[in-house]
Amino acid sequence: MKNLLYIGNELEDRGGAPTSIDKLSPLLRNEGFEVKTSSSHKNQVLRLSEMLNSIIKNKSWADYVLIDTYSTRNFWYAVLTAQLCRNLQLDYIVLLHGGELPLRLKKNPQLSDSLFKNAKLNIAPSRYLFDVFQKAGFTNLKYIPNSIFLKYYPFKSRKVLKPKLLWVRAFAEIYNPMLALKVLEELLIEYPEAELCMVGPEKDGSFKECVNYAEKNKLQVKFTGKLTKPEWTALSEEYDIFLNTTNIDNTPVSLIEAMALGLPIVSTNVGGIPYLLQHEETGILVPPDEESAMLSAIKKLLIDEDLTEKLSRNARRQSEKFDWEIIKENWKEILLSE
Numbered sequence: 444m445k446n447l448l449y450i451g452n453e454l455e456d457r458g459g460a461p462t463s464i465d466k467l468s469p470l471l472r473n474e475g476f477e478v479k480t481s482s483s484h485k486n487q488v489l490r491l492s493e494m495l496n497s498i499i500k501n502k503s504w505a506d507y508v509l510i511d512t513y514s515t516r517n518f519w520y521a522v523l524t525a526q527l528c529r530n531l532q533l534d535y536i537v538l539l540h541g542g543e544l545p546l547r548l549k550k551n552p553q554l555s556d557s558l559f560k561n562a563k564l565n566i567a568p569s570r571y572l573f574d575v576f577q578k579a580g581f582t583n584l585k586y587i588p589n590s591i592f593l594k595y596y597p598f599k600s601r602k603v604l605k606p607k608l609l610w611v612r613a614f615a616e617i618y619n620p621m622l623a624l625k626v627l628e629e630l631l632i633e634y635p636e637a638e639l640c641m642v643g644p645e646k647d648g649s650f651k652e653c654v655n656y657a658e659k660n661k662l663q664v665k666f667t668g669k670l671t672k673p674e675w676t677a678l679s680e681e682y683d684i685f686l687n688t689t690n691i692d693n694t695p696v697s698l699i700e701a702m703a704l705g706l707p708i709v710s711t712n713v714g715g716i717p718y719l720l721q722h723e724e725t726g727i728l729v730p731p732d733e734e735s736a737m738l739s740a741i742k743k744l745l746i747d748e749d750l751t752e753k754l755s756r757n758a759r760r761q762s763e764k765f766d767w768e769i770i771k772e773n774w775k776e777i778l779l780s781e
Contacts, residue, residue, distance in 0.1 A: 444475040445778050448501045450494050450524050451511030451538075453483035463511050463538055466696075470590075474771055476778065479505075487516075494524050502531045507563065507778065514541035518551075525558050536777070537562045542617075542691040542714035545575045559583075564777060569694035571715030585777060589696045590770035591762070596676060596703035598759050601683055602752040604745050606630055606637035609682035609706065611675060611697045612689070613643045614650035619711075619732060621649070622688040624656050624664065626737050633742070637663070640682060644669035672700075679704050684741060687711060690731050694719055699765050702726075702758035707751050709740045723750065725758045 451464030468478045481497035484490040498508060508528050512521035521537065528535040537559060541547075548555045559565050559581055566587050567573035573586045608630075610623045620641065627639045641653065641664060650666075657664040670678065685701040687710035694715045701708055708726035710716050720726035727744070729736035744751050 444477065445506040446477045446501075446504050447471060447479070447507055447509055447778070448497060448505040449478055449480045449509045449511075450482075450498070450520070451480070451509075452490070452513075452517060452520075453480060456483050463540060467538075470767060470771065471774065471778075474775065491520055491523065494520060495527055498524060498527050498531065498533070502533060505533060508533050508535040510535055510537050512537050512539055512541075512544070512558070514543035514547045518547055522554055522558055525562070529561055534563045537565045539565055539567050539572050539576070540693060542689075542693045544572060544693075548575070548579050566777075569715035570718040572693060585773075587773045587777075588765055588770060589694055589699060590765050590767040591696065591699055591703060593703060593763060593766040593768075595672065596700060596762070598703065599680065599705045600752065601705055601707055601755040602748050604683040604707070604751055606634040606684075606741070606745060607682045608637070608639040608684050608686050608741070609642070609679060609701075610639065610686045610688065611642045611701070612687075612695070613646040614641075614653065615646040616649050617689065617691045618649075619688045619690050620653050621656065622732060622734060622737065623686050624653055624660075624662060625734050626686070626741065627662055627664065628660060629734065629738050630741060631662070634745070638665070639663065639686075640665040640667065640678065642667045642670050642675050642678070676700070676704060679706060682706070684709060684744060686737070686741075687716070688737070689713060689716075692716055699762055703762035703765075705755040705759050707744050707754045708758065709737055709744070711737075720758075724754070725761050726754060 449464050449468050452462050453464050455461040455465040468480050472478050482490045482493035484493050510521050525535055564583050564585050566585050568589045576584055612618045614620050630637045685706040685708045689711055692714040711731040712728035713731050722728045727740040729740050
């Protein structure tokens, strides 16, 4: 088996939402790979320093360096750690994340070329990012989607729905959590029994803004904070419609999980979402930040039982393609190759 040094932002141990490094590294260990990770340091400068030092310390040990690459500030971690790998003649594999990476390709073309073209492989977790990078001229690409353990997501077919809405994501501005509250506010006019549960950790000021808005407008909203997967999947039994309100997105695992659970989904039609959900086949897609469109979609699900049942069953079938028992073979293929 190969030795892997995984570079990324380990957030779970310090209370954040688990990132790719938090999820994938233990899975690879379970398949027999030796995996070291870096870094969980809270201070960004010290985190970068720890990442660079770990590459230097493990230059003779690591067969490959895996580098989580995001579109925001964390992009620079990838640029600098990849440059060090090249200096040390270490093979590195880039794991692409973030719905804004296409903008990063345009904003920093020379740095992007250096980072991505010199990688042994760029792993795209969505057909969306795969297509974007392919059109940008990159050929060292492989599509390996995000995965779940399907057996941990009990399917519940939905047909007759109650206006009970579930939202699961970190509270961050790009995920537009306020839209869920405004939709609920309008839904209450026709369905006074409607309620909303919002699950996820605080990432920026969005959480406080949402709590204040709910209190000010006397909205029936339950804020759970961060929950473990078993906790929120158990909670999902009590809810009937899953909302995804993001303005920017790639292939969120929370959507795959909702599909597996049989929750009818109403999602904004952004980034990689239309590659994951087919409109009125496995979910309902609406334009971003359009309250009225999302509200209409929810009302349609509450009325049209046949559509609701179709979405629930089709989504479950679609989610089966993302089971780790299938996806792990793709990882083994690339990591065990010479």
